[in-house]
Amino acid sequence: MTRRAVITGVGAVVPGGVGREAFWRTLSEGRTATRRITLFDPAAFRSQVAAEVDFDPAAAGLTPRQVRRMDRAAQFAVVSAREAVADSGLDLAALAPERLAVSIGSAVGCTMGLEEEYVTLSDSGRKWLVDHEYGVPHLYGYMVPSTLAAEVGREVGAEGPVALVSTGCTSGLDSIGHAVQLIEEGSADVALAGATDAPISPITSACFDAIKATTPSNDDPEHASRPFDGERDGFVLAEGSAVMVVEEREAALARGARIYAEIVGFAGRSNAYHMTGLKPDGREMAEAIDVALGQARLDPTAVDYVNAHGSGTKQNDRHETAAFKRSLGQHAYDIPVSSIKSMVGHSLGAIGSIEVAACALALERQVVPPTANLTTKDPLCDLDYVPVTAREHAMDVVLSVGSGFGGFQTAMLLARPGTAAAAAGRSTR
Incomplete structure (x- = not known):
């Protein structure tokens, strides 16, 4: 089993x-x-x-x-x-x-x-x-x-x-x-x-x-x-x-536990490029997303919400926007994306877990947290970033990503329990 x-x-x-x-x-x-x-x-x-x-x-x-x-x-x-x-x-x-x-x-x-x-x-x-x-x-x-x-x-x-x-x-x-x-x-x-x-x-x-x-x-x-x-x-x-x-x-x-989410995909990549720099095409983050989707046996269209790294630097925001488009294709334009760093800041190594906690709660409550303070459009960041106000939204699968100094790129997929996406499970590595 x-x-x-x-x-x-x-x-x-x-x-x-x-x-x-x-x-x-x-x-x-x-x-x-x-x-x-x-x-x-x-x-x-x-x-x-x-x-x-x-x-x-x-x-x-x-x-x-x-x-x-x-x-x-x-x-x-x-x-x-x-x-x-x-x-x-x-x-x-x-x-x-x-x-x-x-x-x-x-x-x-x-x-x-x-x-x-x-x-x-x-x-x-x-x-x-x-x-x-x-x-x-x-x-x-x-x-x-x-x-x-x-x-x-x-x-x-x-x-x-x-x-x-x-x-x-x-x-x-x-x-x-x-x-x-x-x-x-x-x-x-x-x-x-x-x-x-x-x-x-x-x-x-x-x-x-x-x-x-x-x-x-x-x-x-x-x-x-x-x-x-x-x-x-x-x-x-x-x-x-x-x-x-x-x-x-x-x-x-x-034991009859309440399950927030099943973790159905996880993958990491490195850009082997620069301590703090990012390549604009987002290829390494996109590859991490692709591998996580493969483990979960899910198509990109199964993703219902993306919890972005969204640090608030031009380099990062544009890098991961490119990664979402590269891995999710046209579907990237059709789903909400948001960054909770707009509200709780960037706590370095801790923020990834804080964001996973946010994703688990979002899945349970079917609400997408907003990107606070987003009032002026960056033409190179043209996805649906859920500005200012939280949004009720039906979700079975949530993607959370992270990007770190040293070139680290990580993607994790969470699925709502009891759904077809959760039942698909993770492939044997």
Whole structure:
């Protein structure tokens, strides 16, 4: 029997609200969560806006010891995982721990913890030789990105495969894809899969300032993130996390679980071209989409909605518009496409999982999230980008894509449970 992977629980810590329902309200109401940075004084930087999470770790259920030990990104991941497990209805104590896996994605690891400790150890940069005795006991954990996956594994008691996936801004998609593969090959029956990043810090802002990737629209933070808009001028940095319970389909059905979606296709490609540059024809992203469709045994016309990477840079928006046309053909003009980064910003490695969570909720509720702030047409982006307002829309299959520094391109297909598209299943690799 072919093993298939389904999403049965969703947890989210995102700008605009902590928790799955707060996240969905932000999306369905078309509200933007971008503002002037409050986590540090951004006055010295070109881009001074971000999408921050209003996060109180104590209110979220973390103990003082956990708060002291864990970087902000790890805190996000653990809280998201808790919500996902509760939402799934799983009794973790009844699971064989060696059949429980964790797959967490992150682009920049424990950035905030590392920067804070460097500032302390170097006396705000005044000392070239730092004194390690001033460091916190768990400093080593900040230096090892896998700490993020280990924290989630510890939280849920996972003794199966536990891994950190770091592929830049496609990390959140790739971590879920890794979990799907673990389920399909029989290495695990249940996986906590998702991603987390908390990169809103001086060092990250300086890096993106240097390459002018982030928006300088500091006077109007609410409208600074403008994917596919003719007046866009860069992406808005963000933070957040989403974690999902991914489990084997037959077991989920046997326990009467509510299934949000079945993951029916997943593929990645690299452009082998440039660290930050993209080829205008979108060929590599289109190939990833084609492979995912082949796994799902679906025709391009089966896709009902595309959740775009939609970062809000001209290069990316035009690149993926070309990819959609290349892979979906004329059908690309007939279906809605949107970018939730217009509302919750670009949380680097975390955003792919946040977008998959959005797709799962969109499938369940049959509503397409909008592209907020899209008011001025870019003639080279001529698809239906669902401007400003969410739209009720019948959907059986959703395509979510990601594009990351280093040339990474990822595509994932989700199908509504009980539909013909879900029944088609994934081909044997």
